[in-house]
Amino acid sequence: MGLEQGLGIIVFFALGAIVGYAAEFIPRLLIKSKKTAEKMMPFESGEDPVGTSRVRFRIQYYIFAVAFVTFDVVAAIAIPWAVGWNLIVWTPLLVLFGSMLLVIGYYAAKGELEWL
Amino acid sequence: MTGDFLSLASVVGLVSGNLILRLIAVAIVAFIVVSIGSLIEIYIERKFWARIMSRYGPTEVGRYGSLQLFADAIKFISKEVFTPELADRTIYDIVPVLAVATSFVVLVAIPFDYAVSSLFPSSFHPSSFVISNFDPSLLVAFGFFAMEPVLVLFGGWAGGSKYTLIGGFRSAAQLISYEIPLVLSFLSVVALTRSLNLFQIIEVQSASWPFLILELPAFVLFLIAMLAELERTPFDLTEADSELVAGWNTEYGGSKFLLVYLSEYIRAFAGSAIITCLFLGGWVGPAPIPGLVWIFAKTIVVFTVLVWIRAAYPRVRIDQMLNLGWKVLVPSSVVWLVLTPYVANFAVVHHLLTL
Numbered sequence: 001m002g003l004e005q006g007l008g009i010i011v012f013f014a015l016g017a018i019v020g021y022a023a024e025f026i027p028r029l030l031i032k033s034k035k036t037a038e039k040m041m042p043f044e045s046g047e048d049p050v051g052t053s054r055v056r057f058r059i060q061y062y063i064f065a066v067a068f069v070t071f072d073v074v075a076a077i078a079i080p081w082a083v084g085w086n087l088i089v090w091t092p093l094l095v096l097f098g099s100m101l102l103v104i105g106y107y108a109a110k111g112e113l114e115w116l
Numbered sequence: 117m118t119g120d121f122l123s124l125a126s127v128v129g130l131v132s133g134n135l136i137l138r139l140i141a142v143a144i145v146a147f148i149v150v151s152i153g154s155l156i157e158i159y160i161e162r163k164f165w166a167r168i169m170s171r172y173g174p175t176e177v178g179r180y181g182s183l184q185l186f187a188d189a190i191k192f193i194s195k196e197v198f199t200p201e202l203a204d205r206t207i208y209d210i211v212p213v214l215a216v217a218t219s220f221v222v223l224v225a226i227p228f229d230y231a232v233s234s235l236f237p238s239s240f241h242p243s244s245f246v247i248s249n250f251d252p253s254l255l256v257a258f259g260f261f262a263m264e265p266v267l268v269l270f271g272g273w274a275g276g277s278k279y280t281l282i283g284g285f286r287s288a289a290q291l292i293s294y295e296i297p298l299v300l301s302f303l304s305v306v307a308l309t310r311s312l313n314l315f316q317i318i319e320v321q322s323a324s325w326p327f328l329i330l331e332l333p334a335f336v337l338f339l340i341a342m343l344a345e346l347e348r349t350p351f352d353l354t355e356a357d358s359e360l361v362a363g364w365n366t367e368y369g370g371s372k373f374l375l376v377y378l379s380e381y382i383r384a385f386a387g388s389a390i391i392t393c394l395f396l397g398g399w400v401g402p403a404p405i406p407g408l409v410w411i412f413a414k415t416i417v418v419f420t421v422l423v424w425i426r427a428a429y430p431r432v433r434i435d436q437m438l439n440l441g442w443k444v445l446v447p448s449s450v451v452w453l454v455l456t457p458y459v460a461n462f463a464v465v466h467h468l469l470t471l
Contacts, residue, residue, distance in 0.1 A: 009224050016218070024209065075303075085310075
C-alpha cells in the first residue's frame with residue numbers, strides 16, 4: 001500500500017464526510033425549527049420518560065468484549081499464516097486455534113455465553 | 117494541437133497526470149456507482165420484499181413506484197433538524213456523518229474503478245485510473261467495515277433514550293461476536309489464493325473455478341457472518357422494530373436519519389460487492405457484456421438474495437444469535453480454515469485452480 005492508496009482513503013473519507021455534512025447542514029439553514037417540550041424529550045412510546053437513560057450496563061457485555069479482543073488477536077495472527085501457509089511452520093497457529101476453541105468450550109460449559 | 121485543448125484526450129491526460137485530481141475522479145465515480153446501487157437496492161428492498169409477502173409495495177409515485185425513493189429523500193431533507201434535549205450534542209451530530217464517510221471508504225478497496233475504466237479502452241488506460249489494486253486491500257475494506265460497531269455504540273449512547281442505548285449495546289455484542297467468523301472465513305479464500313488483494317483474487321478466479329464452488333463452506337459461513345455484520349433481518353436485533361422501535365437510531369430524524377439509512381445501504385452494497393469479488397468472480401463474465409455490468413449485476417443479485425433471506429426468515433432471539441456465532445460459526449470457520457491448504461493442493465493437482 002503506497003502513497004496513492006493512503007491519499008485515496010483520505011479523499012474517499014473526505015468526499016463521504018462532505019456529502020454527509022452538507023446533507024446535515026443545508027436543511028439547518030433553510031428550515032426554521034420550532035422547539036416544543038414534547039419534541040425535545042426522548043422517545044419512550046409516547047409516555048413521559050422515567051428515570052435516566054444512561055443506565056448501568058450488565059457485566060456480560062464486558063465478558064463478550066474481552067473474549068472478542070483476545071480471539072481477534074488470534075484472527076489477526078492467522079492473516080499472515082493464510083498468505084504464506086506454504087512457507088511457515090503451522091504449529092504456533094494450530095496451538096492458538098486449539099486454545100481458542102478450548103476457551104470457547106470452557107466459556108460455554110461454564111454458561112458465560114448464555115444471554116440472561 | 118492547441119485547438120483541441122478541451123477534447124476528451126486532454127482532459128484524460130490532465131486527470132491522469134495529477135494524482136489528487138485522479139483520486140477525486142475515482143472517488144466521484146465510486147460515489148455515483150454506490151448511489152445508483154443504493155437506489156436500486158432500496159427499490160428492491162421495498163418492491164421485491166413486498167411482492168414476496170403478497171403486498172404491493174410503493175405504487176403511487178412514478179411508474180411502479182420508482183420515484184418513491186426520491187420523494188422520500190426530499191421529505192427527509194426538508195424536515196426540520198433538531199437535537200433532543202438529553203442527547204450528547206457533538207456525538208449525536210457527528211455519528212451519521214462518520215457512518216456515511218467510513219462506509220464509503222470501504223469502496224476504495226473494491227475494483228469498481230477498474231471495471232469503469234475498462235469501458236474506455238485506449239484513451240483512458242485502466243492502470244492510470246485504478247487505485248484499488250494494492251496489496252492488503254481486503255484488510256483495508258474490513259478495517260473500515262469494522263468501524264460501524266463503535267459508531268453504533270456512540271450513536272446509541274448519545275441519543276439519550278433507553279431504546280437507543282439498548283440497541284447500541286446489542287449491536288456491539290452482535291458485531292463483535294460475528295467479526296471473528298467473518299475474518300476467519302474470508303481468510304480461507306486468502307489461503308487459497310495466497311493474496312490479500314481483491315484484484316488478484318478475482319484474477320485467480322478468472323482462470324479457475326469460482327470460489328463459490330471450491331470454498332462452499334466458507335461461502336456459507338461468510339454469508340451468515342456478513343448478514344449479521346450488515347444487521348439484516350434474521351439478525352437485525354439492533355433495530356428490532358417490534359421490540360426497540362427503531363433500535364439505536366430511534367432518536368435520529370430528518371436528514372440525520374437519511375444519512376443513517378444511506379450508510380446502511382452503502383454498507384450493504386459494499387458487503388454484497390465483497391461477496392461478489394471473493395466468491396463469484398467479480399467482473400469476470402462472458403465477453404460482449406462489459407465487466408462493469410457483470411460486477412454490478414452480481415452485486416445486485418447478491419443483495420436480492422439478502423432481501424430474500426430477510427423475507428423468508430423470522431428474527432432470531434439474541435441468545436440464539438450469540439450461540440450461533442460463538443458455538444457454531446467460530447469453530448466451523450477455524451476447522452475449514454485449517455483444511456483449506458489441503459483443498460488448495462487438491463484443486464491445483466486437479467487443475468481446478470491456477471495460481
